[in-house]
């Protein structure tokens with residue numbers, strides 16, 4: 162039923178659907194039970210690998226005279242390979258993390274479900290919400306009703322980099338990028354489009370430094386960090402790692418994508434004496450198991 166409902170939601174647009182050339186990287190035909198089919202289609206939808214009209218918002222930034230912030234005037238053309246690997250800011254997809262990181266996320270959640278590792282799922286830094294929508298979809302597909310998905314973001318973009326406080330902070334002025342600020346209302350709307358907004362989804366709105374220390378989370382099984390900055394990565398690790406169950410996963414979206422992020426992870430692991438293998442994900446990103 163789940164898969165059929167979902168297909169019906171997509172059906173009105175299907176006449177416009179064209180397979181992207183990237184699709185050569187994914188199996189042309191898929192098989193499996195309803196769960197596998199639903200999750201495969203959900204990944205293709207949140208990553209917008211179905212339609213081929215994306216432009217890359219990372220290109221051609223100009224200052225918007227009204228807001229004083231960067232906006233993409235004309236996006237760069239999307240290279241399918243870069244989109245597949247999650248190396249662009251897609252104009253329409255609900256997540257920018259690309260297929261290998263979506264597959265990694267699915268694998269981590271399925272492992273904790275199979276292994277009975279207790280706790281909720283969280284992403285810190287959600288943008289349009291696609292990765293958290295996918296997390297909620299995985300719980301739905303497996304009939305899991307006793308775990309929540311925590312959706313943590315300012316819903317207003319990144320904070321200004323504080324290089325006085327964090328000398329290893331990035332020089333990139335992410336806070337000036339309008340395209341990275343997606344409102345809570347819009348993220349909720351995106352969940353609704355998939356029929357996945359319900360009380361198993363909890364929103365933590367505000368800067369991580371303010372929301373995470375007092376977040377009413379008891380235990381976590383998967384924590385996915387995607388805040389780009391040294392500060393954002395460190396705030397999530399410091400405030401959430403103790404809540405992660407043994408056997409749970411930490412996923413770092415920007416490992417080997419942003420030096421500030423590598424530095425925060427490496428500093429945290431060294432200071433906490435963590436020696437668990439850090440496994441790299443194709444393209445960018447890494448994870449370890451507690």
Ligand SMILES: C[S@@+](CC[C@H](N)C(=O)[O-])C[C@H]1O[C@@H](n2cnc3c(N)ncnc32)[C@H](O)[C@@H]1O
Nearest residue numbers: 256257286287288292315318368369387388393
């Ligand atoms: C690269 S985007 C996340 C991409 C997303 N995971 C996806 O699936 O497409 C970074 C997000 O982190 C949020 N963010 C970064 N640092 C933050 C902080 N310190 N507090 C709150 N939100 C933050 C930004 O608002 C933005 O939505």
